[in-house]
Amino acid sequence: MQTKRIEIEEKILKTAKKVFLEKGMAGARMQDIADRANINKSLIHYYFKDKHSLFKLVFNQVFSIIAPQINEIINNDFSVEDKIRKFTYNYYDFRQEHPHLSNFVINELNVNPDFFETLTCHPLFPNIDKFKAQVRREVNQGILVPIDGEQLFIHIISLNIFPFMAAPLIQRFMDSDNKHYQAILNSRKTEVADFIINSITRKI
Amino acid sequence: MQTKRIEIEEKILKTAKKVFLEKGMAGARMQDIADRANINKSLIHYYFKDKHSLFKLVFNQVFSIIAPQINEIINNDFSVEDKIRKFTYNYYDFRQEHPHLSNFVINELNVNPDFFETLTCHPLFPNIDKFKAQVRREVNQGILVPIDGEQLFIHIISLNIFPFMAAPLIQRFMDSDNKHYQAILNSRKTEVADFIINSITRKI
DNA sequence: GTCTATAGCCAGATAGAC
DNA sequence: GTCTATCTGGCTATAGAC
Incomplete structure (x- = not known):
């Protein structure tokens, strides 16, 4: 059958x-x-067939879930500010659904760099050129303070992804329970975007 | 002997x-x-004795290298701004010397949460209460815009640590070689601090 | 203290009956 | 296609000679 x-x-x-x-x-x-x-x-x-084949399938499948998230920052038609707000707002729910994803991908790639071969030819593999160009444009228009698109991209994903990756550790630095830390993460849905925007937009 | x-x-x-x-x-x-x-x-x-004993020793030793780094943000007598500048500036060199540290700790703790028992009783285990109080003070004095110390702490470590943890992946998003990405990381020594300070200090 | 040899276990993989 | 039984190799750990 x-x-x-x-x-x-x-x-x-x-x-x-x-x-x-x-x-x-x-x-x-x-x-x-x-x-x-x-x-x-x-x-x-x-x-x-064997464990390795199965793993490679899973690995690619997992990456196919992450890639569209990253591409959202890069490829849609919103302004830089809206991109940041939208991505930051959605990321929390994405993480609730897929808690281990980025830890897994980042760690496996560090332990076994060969897996990059599987990835870099992935049809959805992100490339930030468009985003860089857009940032340059908005800087020239005076919407943003002078900032490099690559650096801004790194700021955005760092502020969003890391607090989940290191959650158990940070939670203990704060001496707080899981519920409190979840509340902190939840308020980052808007807090992070405000923090970034406040830094990169010109004040009146 | x-x-x-x-x-x-x-x-x-x-x-x-x-x-x-x-x-x-x-x-x-x-x-x-x-x-x-x-x-x-x-x-x-x-x-x-055995692999596990050896691992636990290594794990604690590794954490003893990380803890003082984190505590630097928390416990010295500088202003919030100086703490951020100092930590951000030093972190690059720290990573050159210990490239795998945070990936290792964060990943092992995710895979095997039992290891927290070994850590939380560590004499240098960071606690951010002092930093929170300092941020509150500087907000009240009007030096900083209203911001929660916990959120600011997360911002700082995210912006610094994540770009190294995910280096191989981000590098490929940017379609750049290792040398270029190292240059990006290097310029973050001041870039990140400026970015944060620009967001959290009052403009004249 | 340091070595060789090997016990003992466990995991991935396969042969072969059904 | 699905199962049981088993092979094979690799790894941790130890016994015991020196």
């Missing part, structure tokens, strides 16, 4: 994604994936 | 640190540590 085959493939992929995201490539166990998916371990090999 | 014993212990620790930082706990191999340290694998067990 063709549909069942696909169902199972997807169940394995979905579960593998969960396990790889939690434990990373080196820490993940095929048996763990099989158990959580309620299937026999051999079936994973039947459908996906 | 007592001195030789200590020499070897330190050689193992130093090498173990290197390997754990590169590969993480799950990816590190005892054989790899032995080979790079030019000693017999059994010796590691003789000196440090």
Whole structure:
């Protein structure tokens, strides 16, 4: 039955994604994936050859979720300010849905740089040239203070992504419970955008 | 010979640190540590019992390098502005010396939250209460625009740490080579501080 | 203290029955 | 396609000679 085959493939992929995201490539166990998916371990090999093949599929799939988020800053038609507000506002909900994503990608790429080969030819792989040009334009128009588009791009993603990546650690620096830290993250939906805009727009 | 014993212990620790930082706990191999340290694998067990004990030692040692960096923002007597400038300026060189540190700590804590037990009782474990109070004071004095100390703290470490953590990825978003990205990071030594200060100080 | 040899385990992968 | 049983290799850890 063709549909069942696909169902199972997807169940394995979905579960593998969960396990790889939690434990990373080196820490993940095929048996763990099989158990959580309620299937026999051999079936994973039947459908996906080996651990590495499965991982590469998951890795690309995960990147396909992240890439559009980044591209939103780069490719839509809003002003720089609106881009920042929109991205910052949406990022919180995105993280609620996909908590481990960026930790996973960044870490695996650091541990095993070979994976870049898989990524850089990805159809959605972000390139910030358009954003750089837009920033230059708005600086020339006097909307923004003089700032380099590359630096601004780094500011934006740093202020948004890092507080989630290092959440458990920062939370302890603040000696606060999970609920309080979630509230802090939530208020960053607007706080971060205000902070950036306040720095880069000309005051009257 | 007592001195030789200590020499070897330190050689193992130093090498173990290197390997754990590169590969993480799950990816590190005892054989790899032995080979790079030019000693017999059994010796590691003789000196440090097992992999886990060795890892915990390394982990705490690594955290002892990071903690003072964070505490610099929190505990010295400079104004908020000077703290930001100083930390931001020094962080680049710190990263040149210890490139994998924060990735390692943050990732291991995400994969295995149990390690927090080892950390939270660490004598240098940072607590940002003093910084919060200082920010509140400077806001009341009109030096800073109204801003929450916790949010500002998160801004500062995000803008500094993340660009290094995600360096390989961001570099490719920019389609630039390593040298260019290093230049970008280097100019952030002052750029980031200006960016923050520009947002949080009152304009004349 | 340092080595060799190996025990013992566990994980990924495969053979082969059904 | 799905299962059981098993192989194979790799890794941690230890026993024991020197």
